[in-house]
Amino acid sequence: MAQAYRSVTLAPGQTNRFSLDLPATASAGSYVLKGGIFSSDWSQTLSWSDSVQKVRLVPAGSPPPDNDVVMTSSAVGSPAVLIDSQPEGFTSTLSSPNAPNTVLIDIEAYDPSGTRVYQTFTDNASFPAGGSRTFTAELPHTLTEGTYHWSVGIFTPGWGKLINWYDAAQTFQSADQVPSHPGLSVADSGLPSSPVPVGQSFTISPELVNSGGTASQLYIYVSLYDAANGVNGGGITYDSQTLPDGTPVAFPLTASASLPPGTYDAKIAIFPDYLGNVKHANYFTVGTVTVQ
Numbered sequence: 001m002a003q004a005y006r007s008v009t010l011a012p013g014q015t016n017r018f019s020l021d022l023p024a025t026a027s028a029g030s031y032v033l034k035g036g037i038f039s040s041d042w043s044q045t046l047s048w049s050d051s052v053q054k055v056r057l058v059p060a061g062s063p064p065p066d067n068d069v070v071m072t073s074s075a076v077g078s079p080a081v082l083i084d085s086q087p088e089g090f091t092s093t094l095s096s097p098n099a100p101n102t103v104l105i106d107i108e109a110y111d112p113s114g115t116r117v118y119q120t121f122t123d124n125a126s127f128p129a130g131g132s133r134t135f136t137a138e139l140p141h142t143l144t145e146g147t148y149h150w151s152v153g154i155f156t157p158g159w160g161k162l163i164n165w166y167d168a169a170q171t172f173q174s175a176d177q178v179p180s181h182p183g184l185s186v187a188d189s190g191l192p193s194s195p196v197p198v199g200q201s202f203t204i205s206p207e208l209v210n211s212g213g214t215a216s217q218l219y220i221y222v223s224l225y226d227a228a229n230g231v232n233g234g235g236i237t238y239d240s241q242t243l244p245d246g247t248p249v250a251f252p253l254t255a256s257a258s259l260p261p262g263t264y265d266a267k268i269a270i271f272p273d274y275l276g277n278v279k280h281a282n283y284f285t286v287g288t289v290t291v292q
Helices: none
Strands: 029-038 045-057 070-076 081-083 088-096 101-110 116-127 131-139 146-155 162-175 184-188 202-204 207-210 215-226 231-243 253-255 262-272 282-291
Touching: 070 146, 070 162, 088 101, 088 116, 088 146, 088 162, 101 131, 116 131, 184 282, 202 282, 207 231, 215 253, 231 253
Parallel strands: 081 162
Antiparallel strands: 029 045, 045 162, 070 088, 088 131, 101 116, 101 146, 146 162, 184 207, 202 253, 215 231, 215 262, 262 282
16 A cells, blocks of 8 residues: 655755555554655655554454554754754654553664664653653764664663664755855844743744845745754745845744744744755754743
8 A cells, every 4th residue: 555645845844744544454464664755756766764664453352562662753853954063853752552661762863875873772761651751862963965864763671672663753964065155144033032921922033134245046944943842833935035235134934822832943044046955055043932
């Protein structure tokens, strides 16, 4: 069985969820979910995983395995493209839906050739029945160019039996940056007074200034992201922008009143010529906003 999603557009830092429904007639047993990302005409394979997730189906009425600890969500930092010395953050939320459990949680990162470049683990991680825990990792950016992925493994304590393995929980890219407009800088962060009360909308309005002459045909993306909790706070794209020499220009983003509590990084990315030109873009973290 398979499911294809065609003509998908993703803005920088945006996360989309894609699903595949197993039919009720599927036989009991173990299944491996595989997934790939292709060019729109299917001529190029951009990314492929032979084991996105493993699924076990049991006969109707059978009790679920008591020792199951499963991953319920995961997220990478923003942007998902690493430039220069930016670290890459990763969060994974796991739960034990059926019974109390104590397990080992293993988080690893792999390069484009499948070589492990990072590992951290937590042994004897305890879960109450129905409880969830979030685990984080941060990978320093000492990587060559290419597409990398995070994997999550769940074992019995002391590296005993493998319970679940998520081979490509999240992917990210590493790129060498040579900004086309080195004179760009943030003139004003434009952040609201912090903390912002939960349930209240707010606007960030960072100002950019260019000291190297007029810069034109810029694609500018403003975003909010809570890396600790893996919450995307939204973003906005400004197409075909012009920055006059020495004149600050504001690029506002209004955040939803429904944002959950957390500390959000306010970021702005400036792409020359087109939105995906990450190798020649400028990236700035303009500050943080706390919602509480």
